[in-house]
Amino acid sequence: MSFRKLGRRALTLALGGALMLPAMNAFAATTHTATDNDTFWTLSKKYNVPLATLMKANPKIDPLNIYQGLKITIPSGSAANAAKTASAAKSKTSAVTAKSVATKSVAAKSVTTASGSVLGYxxxxxxxxxxxxxxxxxxxxxxVDYFGNPLKLGTIAVDPKVIPFGTKVYITGYDFDGLPAGGMIATATDAGSAIVGNRIDIFIPGSRSYVSKFGFQNVKLYVLK
Known part of the structure; x- marks a missing residue:
């Protein structure tokens, strides 16, 4: 059961204030010539640049239309740091809005996975x-997800105002045979017009009728460090 991609273009516009800011030309940057397999997500990992910073530096590029030969601006370390500072300032001004989202913050702790691994969150x-x-x-x-990567187990759609794109999480509390028993690690790389606030949409391999049996379930999401 999913309402995830009813308006991806509309979602992109809605996120414009957070993700489509003008590039910071005051800092040196490099240019990457894209291949058909490139996505913002893979480039952020390749160049060790925060995903949101990379997207801000390329406001006119559609994440779903990265093609061979396209020129993509890769922010320098200085630009990335400046973007991080600007993001922190923006977070302070939006603190009142953030309070409207029911989150339960806790001191840094650890959670033990079903396989016995210990994860800090x-x-x-x-x-x-x-x-x-x-x-x-x-x-x-x-x-594909929001960045053009193939959907796979571990992909989740989120509200990026609550869970930033690229965030790794550990999810527990669900009950479904198509997911790892006890809990699963996932990455926030997708979004949808109906995924707002404390909502996530979990990709599950299989037919639509099979996956729809998941329904709606209350889960706990650990934001990993």
């Missing part, structure tokens, strides 16, 4: 989860 948030498949009815732009 910064906070835990109570979420309502739904699930989606790779069916064309649920993915108007194809079986």
């Amino acid at each position: 910064a906070k835990v948030i109570d979420m309502k989860a739904s699930a989606y498949s790779a069916a064309i009815e649920e993915n108007a732009w194809g079986a």
Whole structure:
């Protein structure tokens, strides 16, 4: 059951204030010539640049239309640091808005996974989860996430105002055979017009009818450090 990609273009516009800021030309930057396999997500990892910073530096580039030969600006360390400072200032001004989202912040702690691994986390948030498949009815732009990466187990759609893109999380509390028993590690690389506030949409491999059996479930989401 998913309402994830009913308006990706509208979502992109809605996120404009947070992600589509003008590039900071005052700092030196390099230029990357894209290949057909590049996405903002893979480039952020390759150049060790925060995903949001990379997108801010390329406001006119559609994340779903990165093609061979496209010139992409890669911010320098100075630009990245400046963007981080600006982001911190913006966070302070939006503190009142953030309080409207019901989150449960805790001191840095650890959670033990079903496999016995110990993961450090910064906070835990109570979420309502739904699930989606790779069916064309649920993915108007194809079986890819917001950045054009193929959907896979571990992909989740989030409200980036609550869970920033690229955040790694550990999810527990669900009950479904198509997901790892006891809990799963996931990365926030997708979004949807109906995924707002304390909501996530979990990608599950399988047919649409099978995945729809997940329904809505209350889960705990640990934001990993």
